[in-house]
Amino acid sequence: MNIKKHIPNSITLLNLFCGCIAIVFVTKLDFEMAFYMVCLGIFFDFFDGFFARLFKVSGPLGLQLDSLADMVTSGVVPGYIMFYMLSNSQHEISSSPLLPFLGFIITLGSCYRLAVFNIDTRQTNSFIGLPTPANALFILSLPLVLKYSDSLIVLEILTNQWILIVITLFSAFILNAEIPLFSLKIKKFNLKDNALQIVFLCFSFLLLFFFQYLGIPLVIIGYVLLSIVSNVFKLDEKKNR
Template sequence: MNIKKHIPNLITLVNLFCGCVAIVFVSEQNYEMAFYMVCLGIFFDFFDGFFARFFKVSSPLGLQLDSLADMVTSGVVPGYVMFSMFTNSAHELGTNPLIPFLGFLITLGSCYRLANFNIDTRQTDSFIGLPTPANALFIISLQVVLDMYGDASLLILEILTNQWILLVITVFSAYILNAEIPLFSLKIKKFNLKNNALQILFLLGSVILVLLLHYIAIPLIIIFYVLLSVVNNKFLKK
């Protein structure tokens, strides 16, 4: 029995488990723990592919398992978080009980992206559209920021409890997941400054933001990642 070929799939299933636990925490409105569980799931999501390549045991089964696990951790969880944000916010869009379910547009957008990713041969060294893990961190961090700083900052409270703003974020999230926008990958294949300058700039900027702003840095880092990719695309075209 070749144990090595099962290691990546087991790691993928741990990612799925983290997503399931995160859903429980969201249902209990413990968004900080849900955020940590999603971060842990994303960590395992990175290493399942790493070990599959390291052991040379990549398989179609592993590819499908990876997408199914991501669908829960990076698709269902952020959709559920946005549903909760709509539920707990002021009712600018009206009191229709169906309005909070608009949050699951994020889940639908994530599902479409994951299915498309499996058949898109262009996304081997970079991404087309925002990866679902990055989008999940962005959405979940908004609720964490609201919990942590909403009482101290009227601006944060007004922005993240406004249903119109939440709707714009939701629609944009579903769009950016599937937009035809090339985004650079953080994978480092050659250990030299020239080939990794963009990744190093992003990582340094991210560390500085985290040190200065803590949880508020998370959504800003995702925005920084998209903007840096767009600027990089402009330079590549020139």
């Protein structure tokens, strides 16, 4: 029995387990623990692929398990969070009990993105559209920003139904948008090939250090914007050749 081939899939299942626990914490309105469980799940999500490559046991089963685990941790959980936020938002649009269910549009967008990722050969070294873990961190940070921020502007923004619906729709869009986003994987150990990643990591560290939970959505937004700027420069370089 080859134990090595089961290690990556076991790590993937730990990701799924973390997602299940996060759902339980959301039902208890403990968004902080839900956030940390999703973070732990994303940690496992990174290392299952790492060990699959290390042990040379990558295969279709691992690919499918990975997406199914991400569907819960980075799909169901953020949708549930947005459901809660819409349930407790100011009634700018409607007080209908059905409106909060629109939060699960994030889950639907995540599901579609994961299915496309499995068959899209363009996303081996970079991403097209925002990865589901990054989107999950963005959404899960919102109730924590709301909880720990003293700003009335933040309070008004994150309790406004219109804004929450826009965030929900934009989240589903950016997951599946045809926007190339750079990968954070460092494959060549030299400054030139990793300059973008290093700039982003330093930028992220500063935002998280100074803004704590508020820094998380700022980091995700910065990731998308930096990727777009990088794409523009690459297009200019091609035109000038």
